[in-house]
Each structure stands twice: as structure tokens, then as C-alpha cells.
Amino acid sequence: MKREHFRKKLEAEKVRLEAELGTVGRKNPRVPDDWEPIPSETGTEADLADQADVVMNRENNAAILADLEARYDTIISALVRLEKKTYGKCEVCNKGIVEARLEADPAATTCTEHM
Ligand SMILES: [Zn+2]
Numbered sequence: 704m705k706r707e708h709f710r711k712k713l714e715a716e717k718v719r720l721e722a723e724l725g726t727v728g729r730k731n732p733r734v735p736d737d738w739e740p741i742p743s744e745t746g747t748e749a750d751l752a753d754q755a756d757v758v759m760n761r762e763n764n765a766a767i768l769a770d771l772e773a774r775y776d777t778i779i780s781a782l783v784r785l786e787k788k789t790y791g792k793c794e795v796c797n798k799g800i801v802e803a804r805l806e807a808d809p810a811a812t813t814c815t816e817h818m
Contacts, residue, residue, distance in 0.1 A: 704791050705802070712809040713782050720775045727764040727771070736779065738772050740765045774810075781810040793817055 724738050731737040740761060784790040791800050793814035800814050811818070 704799075706785060706790065709790070709805055709809045710782070710785055713778055713785070716809070717775070717778045717782070720771055720778065724768065724771050724775065728768040738768060738775075740768050777810040777812075781812075 728738040728740050731739045741764065742761075781790065784792075791805060792798070793800055793816075794812045795817040796814060798814055800811055804811050804815055804818075
């Protein structure tokens with residue numbers, strides 16, 4: 704198991720996701736590792752059409768943020784498993800996950816049989 708190799712891949716994806724999360728959300732100051740959509744300024748728009756755009760944007764951002772955050776959480780838990788040395792084991796049958804699968808998705812939690 705090339706632990707350092709996968710750790711680097713996971714760290715790289717974590718950094719990338721944090722950058723992406725930073726474009727649609729901000730870290731929740733009250734909850735560590737939680738993100739909230741960036742609140743947009745309402746009430747400053749000139750007309751209703753602009754306001755509708757703002758609402759659409761906010762809903763889009765929330766959806767994108769939810770996806771990114773879900774992925775971010777799987778990366779974090781994969782890093783935790785690396786620390787606990789349970790990384791690379793299928794969570795269903797506890798067999799080792801083949802490296803090719805981890806190469807494709809370093810955050811994979813199941814073997815090819817249980818994916
Ligand atoms: Zn399995």
C-alpha cells in the first residue's frame with residue numbers, strides 16, 4: 704500500500720476542494736469543517752429580474768456547495784482512515800481495495816465488488 708502516495712493525492716484534492724468551496728461558500732465560523740453558502744446582498748438590485756437572478760444564483764450555489772462539501776467530507780474521512788491505518792479496506796467485507804481503484808478514487812470506501 705502506497706500510503707504516502709494516496710495521502711498526497713487526498714491532500715491535493717482537499718486543497719482543490721477548499722479553493723472551490725471558497726468560491727461558492729465560506730467556512731462556518733461556528734462549526735469547524737462546515738461550509739455555508741455565501742449570503743448575497745439582497746435589496747440592492749434595481750429590479751425584480753435582477754432579484755430573481757440573485758435567488759437563482761443562491762440556490763445554485765447552495766447545490767454546488769452541498770456537492771463539494773459531500774466530496775470534501777469523504778476526503779477528510781479517507782485522511783482519517785489513513786491515520787488510523789484502516790485506509791484501503793472495504794467497509795463491507797473488510798478486504799483490501801485494489802490500488803487501481805484507489806488510484807481512480809483515493810477516497811473509495813468499498814472494494815470493486817461492493818461499490
Ligand atoms: Zn467488499
